[in-house]
Each structure stands twice: as structure tokens, then as C-alpha cells.
Amino acid sequence: MVRYGMIIDLRSCIGCGACVAACDMENDTLWEEGKRRTEVPKLLFGTYPTVMAVFVPRLCMHCDNPPCVAVCPTGASYKTEDGVVLVNYDLCIGCKYCVVACPYDARYVDEKKRRAVDKCTFCYENRVKQGRLPACVETCVGHARIFGDLDDPSSEAGRLAMSGLARPLRPDLGTKPKVLYIPKVKFE
Amino acid sequence: MASLSLTRRDFLKAAAAAGVLASIRPPEDIVIRTLKEVGAEAAAIGECSVPALCRMCVNSCGIIVRVRDGRVRKIDPNPFHPASKGHICARGQSGVARLYNPDRLKRPMIRRDKAKRGTWEGFEAVDWDTALDETARILKKYIDAGEAKSIMIGGGWLPCGVYKPYVVAFAKAIGTPNFVGSPPPLCFFPKAFAWAVTVGVGGHPHITADFENSKYIVVLRRNLAGSLGVPYAWRFARAKRNGAKIVVLDPRMSETAAIADVWVPIRPGTDLAFLLAMAHVIVKGKLYDEHFLKRYTNAPILLRDGKPVKLWVDEETGKMKYLVYDKVRGKAVPHDEAIDPALLGEFDVEVDGGVVKAKPAFQYFAERLEGFTPEWASKICDVPAELITRIAREFGATRPAVIDPGWHDPKYSNSVQTWRMVAILNAMVGNIDKAGGFVFTAAGRGFKSKSLPEARVDVQWMKKKGYVVYNAQPNILAYYDAIVKGDPYPIRVAMLTGANWIRTLPDAKKWDEAFRKLDHVIAIDIMPNDTVAYADIVLPDCTYLERDDPLFGVGFSLDAGVATGMKAIDPIYDTKPMIEILVELADRLGKKDAYFKALGAMIGVEGATLKAYYEKEGIAGIRRAQAEAKGIKYDDLLSKGALVLKPKEMLMGTMPYRKPLSTPSGKVEFYSLKLLGIMSKKGYSEHWDPLPTWVPPKVYGKAGGNVFYLTYGRSPVTTHTHTVDNKLLASIARLEHYAVWINAAKARELGVKTGDKVKVTSLATGETVEGVAYVTEAIRPDTVFVVSAWGAESEKLRVARRIGGVALSKLWPMFKTAEGEDHLYTFLPNAMLQEVLVRVEKA
């Protein structure tokens, strides 16, 4: 069975926001109100001149053990067979428990367009199912987002996942995220 | 159903089977499906896609525009475009927001009260016929009076770049020589000139580095990942993934510096010293590529007192010949007869019946470099000497290594020599037109520059002012004197397309004066920007999504190719594409035939044919005529949007190995004969020394206390001022993208915190602007930085006004500083936009 996931290469990301723009346009988010499915905050460490900047693209982790699915009363939050966590907008009543329960700040409330909680869908219905890449992955100029079957060693995503080079955020929470990060390391 | 992982091998197999050129190399894991397949699926959901070319910046990446229910929904990258190869940046994605921006110019307008220039008052909306008739009437007045040359036609990067022929044709048709694209003195010319005298070409679309195959990359005076030219950024990212070591010299940690292995926070304007010290280390350590220097450069040229011992023209080739010392034969010979020309040493040379002592240029330069030690550079650049030494050694010992050939640098009086040093260092490690090194783009091979006609205002003005290089590139700054003082002769009418000179030219006050002085101002544009507010007639242009594009050669790409754009939807407002506006004006002036003749000459199609095709299909007709003239399959072109005509493997590694360069000697000019020519006429100057030497920036050592070096640059969410009024980009922009960067320790001294309002006063113009502070550890204490695109003052740009930003054009002086010091760089048009100190205070 396919297990969709994403690898984020923190060594390449420059926080250009192309992925954010692509997602906003592709998925009709409430970007005008600052509510989006993906964001790229910048973290800066150190004091001049020993400084390091990391841009960390964040989105739904499509966890294998998703806390949002566990807490949803109506079953609106669910996980597909191929590992994509989705929201059934018709069943969602907007109690926002999932928004609170998500450790990755991945969800937002769409009171206007969908009248439900919304989040990254890996562009499942609108792209992946048609054999295309999610909008953010396709547009990324630095190849900082890599999408595919994490269990398939012949795919780049699978290889990176299996190599152990890419790691999840907050593994201590037991959510088993399927978005894994290749860390940035500096030697200088 | 296409699978999600297509390896490169699989694709090439499939591609070969499909007859597609195997040269299109998608990044791994990308799904390549023809536009037809995508189109079929899209049609199933009522969506249609057309290929187009993005106009959010000069790179003109290939895009696919998806339309559903008559609305543009999404812009996707076009994987067939050889320069952008399936990637689009945030600006490209936000084209949709540009199209539907309610702030856009929606209909032609005329204003008769010139006193209201600079405001939005007094405009009345008119229909196109009225607007075009009035414009034609005005132009006719001057043309008929024999004063066509008092009409200036100009703009920013749009008519300076790919649309140049279409605008120049109009200028030619009405008989004015004064077509001015403003970028050269404010952007690329110093870098372009330096490279052109070294390797023959140097413009943006003509040179680049083969990042992805390089093992060591040094970037200076450029934010190549962050200002995001997609054709560069994706290759640069590949380099990183392939394990290249990246070193970035920048006073602040730009996006490029953020992903570099080493960030060198160099003192602004002192990169030249760093490079000279690098050369010192490389020469001392014999890390240079001897073979390359001997065979493919003129480094062995014998000099005496800094000038060639003998220099003459080869009658057959038209190239310059010179003497070198052949170590095998033990004497001086013409360079193409030498078996092993010496790079070092001093030799007795027989010439004109006498014997003189001569040294190869390389020896000459090596001696000069003796003093330019890392210790010397360390004090100037404020970089530890060990770091300079280490980077120099790594650069010299790694093959292939490359120093990025640069982009925008109108910043210092030493800009030209800085890029000369970059070119020389690249030549020293022998990376010219090699994998992983400096390369010519497809468009750059065989590019021949032309001199500007003498009849132009700027050529005459620069000649008068004693400019050394006065007819190579337009100089918009000259037009101020022409407009305001009639010097060298009056300019009375300005017809602008895609220009925002109030915000982009130095000294906004002066340009306000100039725009008020003109008899007539006509503006073709999409947005009501600060400059359009000075117009008497506003002719609203279409966005790139609402019109067809002609056929263009692809710039910025290693593969040779052509690309075009198709109209996605009909104009949503009462606008016309610029080309149509120009044709209709030409028609009204009885110059339609002349227009197409001039245009045809520039794009390689017969004038009458061009006109006939245009009359049938509009701009699409021009494209069809071009395709036919070039022998390109039209359906293929339209189905893919971009075609590769020659893959890079067929082009790279040829210059100067199999084809001579368009330099005087045909070789890489380590010692610049062009600069020698200038020196012979004008006498010696370190600015045009045929071999680089140290030239300090004018502002060197003057920062301190609350006086800072001013630096500016771009961001991934802006291009120039035309991107600031875009809802999507504005919503992605972070404070650092529009605020004034101040070092944390300095900010503490000034009592400034992030978000505080600050006053920035230019010591050069005396003007003060207000901005918001971004306090960070990621910038030098003596430097402030701000992204250049913002600071819009037009109240009609509502999104831009909400963000604010800094109006940089008020801080840059044009000819003289506020204290009366000369700010003119008369070597070549170079505005010196960072030879400016600013005082920063809490507001």
C-alpha cells in the first residue's frame, strides 16, 4: 500500500514563499485573512557574526497516528488508505478540537468558504489522484519539498525517508508524522 | 495512469520513443506529462490551460495558465521551458493577484490640467479612440515640426529586455533616436562592461555560471537565491544538493547567505580587496590553471611600463595580435606562434631594432598582487585574514570552482574593477565555458553589441561631460538635463511604457521637477504608480495573462530555445496590449509600414509579411510570422509553449576553444585591450587600468555612530516597484522584506526595537524617509539594508500603501550630493547607488 509523505530539505529552503503562494492559489485558502495551509517561518540563531538562519516549511504532517483524527467526534477528520489525512467538510461541525490537538499548528478554521476546519491535503483530490505533484512541491525552486511514497525505495522521497537522513518534528509525541525534515547543519 | 516516480532513465527512454528531444531534463521525481494530457484531464473538469511567459520579473519563466469558468485560477510552471524547467517562484504564482487587482488602470484617461501632475486629480475617462487620437495629435505636432527627436520613448526593464524591438521600432518609425531603457546605469552595465571587455559579452541574458556541476561557488554582491531569478535559483539549489561548497560575501545574511556554507559579512563595497587578496594567494600557491592561461587568455602578453610591447591587427581575422615570450624557442614571438608562452619572468625582447625588458601581463599582475595580501585585505574588508586565505586556497584547489559572474551592481565606483577581478579569477582557474564554471548562455553566444547613434541626447550629453564610454548603453540620467535645461537639446515629450522613474531613478525630487517641465507625458502601464500620476494621457496596458506574446529567444538558459505566450483570457478591463497601442499610434501617424519594417529588421522577418500577419491575427500573427521565418513547427510551439532548438551539450565548451570570443584578441582578455585603448586616449586611471587594482569605495571608512553604509537589494516576494501592489505577495511578505535592517547591538545603542519607526536620512541628498526597523543579528553593525521595491506614495496603490516600506529613490543622489560633491561616475554610466551614507534615528 502506498504511504504518501513529504521530505523537506532544510538545507535548500530560502523561505521564498513560492510554495505558500502556489498552495493559496491552488487550494483557495483564506490567505487574504492570513489563514493558510502552509507557512514558512524563519528561525535565526546566534549573535553577529556567528549566525544561522533556517527556514522551516510547515504544513500538515499527515501523521500515521494523527491526534486530530483521534479527537474528532463526527469522524470528519480521517486518514485515507494511502496515508493522507483529510477533512470531510460535510461532517465537520467546527468544534475545533482538532485545531487544538494538532501539535503542528496545521489546521485553521475556514468560516467563509468551506464552513469547516481546513488544512493541507497534499493536493490529494485535485492533483495527486491525477498523477501530479502537490502544488507546493511542483513549484519549489530549490527542490526543498519532495513528495512520494515513503515506502518506495525507487522514489526519491522513499529513499530519503529510509536513509534516516530526514527526521520528524516532535517525535516524542508519538504522532508518527509523514513529513520529514533533513536538518541543516553548519560546521563553520 | 502515469506513475508518480519517473526516474531520469525512464523519461529519456520514453522521450526518445516519443521523439521529444532528450535534452529536456526534468528534476527527479517530477511527472512530465504533455500539455495535451493535462489539458484533457483539465477539460474534464471544465478547465483549460495555455502556455505563457511570466512577466513578474525579467527572467520570463515558462508558465501554464489554468482557466476555469472564464477565470484564471492557477499558474503552474511549464516543464518544457529550458530556462525555468518546471519551477515558478512566489511572484510567478501571484500573477493571478495582479490580473484581478482592483487597483489596476482600467480605462484610458486624459488630464488637461498640467498643474495637477503628480496627483490623481483632474483625470477624465475616455474611450480608446479619443485617447489614441489625442496621443497621435501630440506626437504629430513635434514630428511635423521636425522635432521628432524631442520625443523620448522609454521604460524600465520591460522595454529594455525582450520587448525592446517592439518599442524601438516605434521610435524608429517616428524618427526619434531617443529610446531609453533605464536599467543600464541603474543595474547591469558595470558588470556587463567588465565581462564584455574580458570575454566579449556580459549582459544579464548572456552569461551565467554552470552551478549544478560546480564544486565550489563564491557569490558576491548578489542575492541570487533570494532575489530569485528562477533560472539561476534552481540550478544553484542543485549545486547545493550535489555537494558544492558555497561561500557568500554579503554585509547581511541574505537568503543566499543563509543556505551558504560560509557567510562572509564583508564591509560594503570592499569585495574588490577580497578578490585581489584571493588572487594573491592563488598566484603565490600556483593554484592557477597554467595551461588555460597560456592557451586561451592573453595573460602572456608582453608588457613594458604596463603597455604591450607590440600590438597589431591581423588582416585576415581582424583580431589583435601581440608578442609573447616562447620558452621553447627562447624568444619573443607573435602569440599564435608560441609553443609555450611564458606567464612569469622578465625577458629581453627585440623590438623596432632595439632591445627592451618586458614582462608578461601575468608577471606584471603577480608583482602588483604582492602588496594585496590577505592581511592587507583583512583590514579593509573586516574579514579575518585566515578566512580569506582559506577561501582562496579552496577556490584555487577545487575544480571546477566558479565565482558567480554577477547581476545588478550599479553600486560603487569600484564596481567595474570588481567584476573585472571576478572575470580574471574565473579565468585563473580556467573555468571559462566549462562544466561547473563560467558559461555563456545560448543567447550570449554570438551576441554582438552595437553602438548608440550620435543623435541621441544621452550620447551627446555623456560626450560633453567627458564620459569615457559614452555610446555603449543608454543613460537615463542624461535626460534630466535635456528635459529641464534643454542640454544638449530639449526633450519635450515623454512616452513611457512600464516605467516608475519617480521611484526607481536617483533623486526623486529632480524627476518630479523633470516630469512637471515636460510639455506632454504619456504613460502606458498596468498600475497607477507614482510615475503614472504625472501623465497627461494614460493608456492602460493588459497584463501578460490577457494578451498573446510574440516569439522570443530564451535568455538566461544554457540550452538554446524559443518561447512564447498565449492569451489566457480576454482583457477584463478596457485595456489594450502595448504592442497594439504602438501599432495603432503608428497607424494614426501614417507610420504603420515604417513600424513593421523597423520591427521586422530587428526580429528577422520581412516587414510587409509581418504587417499582413498582424492584420490577420494581431500579436499572434507576429508570432506565426516569426515561427515561419525561423522554420519552427507552429503547432509544436503552441502545444508546449517553449522549444529547445539546441541543447547545451552542443553549445558549451566552444568559446574560446573552437570559436574566438568577440574580444579584440579573440581570447579571454586577462589584460584588457579595450581598457588599454581607453587608457591611451584618456591617460591612466585605476578605474580603467587594464589590470585591476584597488579602488576604495567613496564611502569607505565613513560609517560610525548612527551613520551607516546604505545597502539595498531584492527579496523573494518583490521584483521592482510593479510587484508591491499585489495582495498575495503582500500577505506572504514578512517584516524583513520591507523594513530597515539594523544590527541588534547597534539598535540597542539607538534604543530601537523591531517594529519601531525609524528616520533614515541620506547624507548624500539630505532627504529623510521614514521606515520600520527590523532588528537582527544577521547584518553588520555598520550597515543598514532595505529592500528596494517599496515606498510607493500613490494613494491608488492601496495594498502597497498598507505595507509602506522605504522610498529609496529619495536617498540616492543623481549628479551632486547635498554638499555639492560630484556624484557622477564618468567612466561609464553607473549611478553608484551605494556610495551613500545614511543616518538612522528613532522616529
Added chain:
Amino acid sequence: MIEAGVQTAWGWLIALYLFLGGMGGSMVVIGYLHHVRSKQNHLAAVGSLVGVILVALGTLFLIGDLTKPEKFYLVFLSPRLNPGSWIFRGSLILTLFIAFGLLYAAPQIKYFHWLPWAKNEKVIRYLGLVAASFGFLTVMYTGILISMARAVAFWQSPALPMLFIASGLSTGVAGMLFVNVVQGIRASGERREMHFHWCHELSLWDAILISVEILVTFLYLYIVSASSPEAALSVNELLFGSLSIPFTVGVLLLGLAIPFLLEYLHITRGKTASEIVRDKGVFKPCLLPITAATLVIIGGIVLRYAILAAGIKTIVIMT
């Protein structure tokens, strides 16, 4: 180096819902206990009714906070119902609580004397036990609900449900105090004395519960701030940061310290002479406890809000 943010999805409406759940549920618990002890259920019935109404009101707030309030029924009727969700479980508990609470309390009210078990003391007692059990579950549930959001380190302590129970009970006692005084004002003669006596008892219980609450609060903050850096951030926000005024003033001072003092004063002051109570009524003699009760209730609301508002999640931790 951490990237953290505070949750903003659950705000005042949910805080009120949690508070009303705690207070209303407790009122039925306390009412039932009082019923058993004093062998008459007048106070219990009215108190329980008020408790049920408060919880029902809280439920209205919860429904009002939904993005799709009109679809609230999906919590029970969704074709993909997830019984493991504590929102589902809580809704079930609250529904059963309201049902049994009404069944327990209704017969006491004149209008419902016709109900079959209205005169059956035993049945009423059993109904009361069930209602009180669900009441207790309601109180406990409000703490469990937020502790199930493991993303928020600050809420991951067994002391949190304990705190909610202590707070719930003390606000419940406060509520009962109000009901008692209102009944006392409406009563006459000897009955006034009875209400005054109960006021005293309730004050004692209030004082005890407040001290327990103070202890649990400090224990909770102490333990949880040592558990992880982001939990420590939350505690810092409450004590010294952006929530310090609502928390230290609204909760610690006005919601705990001062009411305790007032109750203490009332209890140690000695009993007002029965005659005064009989003649002048219970209000003035019970002024201290009533004030304390008001403050406890306010403190209870602000406490719930503060705990929600201090819910910090850490997303990225880089070393």
C-alpha cells in the same frame, strides 16, 4: 531554540462552557450530598435545577462556538461517529447529566408534582445518585477534555483534572450558596434560620475547597513547569507574562485569596443571633459568603480562560 505558539482556537466561549460544566455539575453533586445529609431536598432540587440549567447554557455556548451550529447533532448522529472522541463522550455525559438532573430535580417543583415518582423518595434518591454521578463526571470531563490535547505540554499533568475538580466544586458550592441565600430571602421565620445555618455549612465547605484549590493550583504550576520548557513558558505567561494580570489578580487574588479570607472571617465571626436572622432576614448576615461566592465564580471563569489562553504548543525544537 524553539518555535512555539499559543493555541487560539478555544477562547471565551469554550472557557465559559468548561466553567459552566464544572459549576453546574458540581451543584448537582453538592445538592445531592446536601440532600442525603439534611434529609430534605428543597435546596438540592433547586440547586440541581440551576446546575442543570447552567450546564445546558454551557452547552449552548459550545454549540454557538461551532462553525456549523446547525449541525451539532452530528456529534451523536454522524455516519462516521468516533466514540473515542472526548467531545462525543462529553456530549453524552452532559446529555445524560441534564436528563437525570431534570428527572431528579423536577419533582420538587410544584408544576411537576404529577410525575409518577414525584412522591417516591427512594426513586428520587436513586435518581439523585445517578445525576450526581454524572455531575461529577461532567466536572472531571472538563479537565480530561483539554488534557487529551497532548500537543499542549502545559495541560499534560494529572494535577489539571484535579484542579478542575477542585475549582468546579468550589464554584458549585458558591452557586449553592447563592441558591441558598435566595431561598433564605424568600423564606420566613424558622426557615430563615435553617438557610442561615446552611449558609454557614456551605461557607465552611467553600473555605475547605478553596484551600484545596490553592494547594492544587500551586502544585500544578510547580510540577508542570518542571516537566518541559514549553510548559514552563505557559506558567511564565500566567505569572509574569501577558496573562499575569488576569491570572494573579483575577484568579489568585480575587478568585482564591480574598474569598478564602471572607469565608474564614464569616466562619470565625460567630453566629449571628437567631432572632436577628429571623427578623431581618439572611441577606446581611450572609453578605460575606455571598461576596466570596461571587468572587469565586468570577475566578473560576477567569481560571478556565487563562488555562486555555496559556496553551502553548512547541512545534520545532532545534539544538
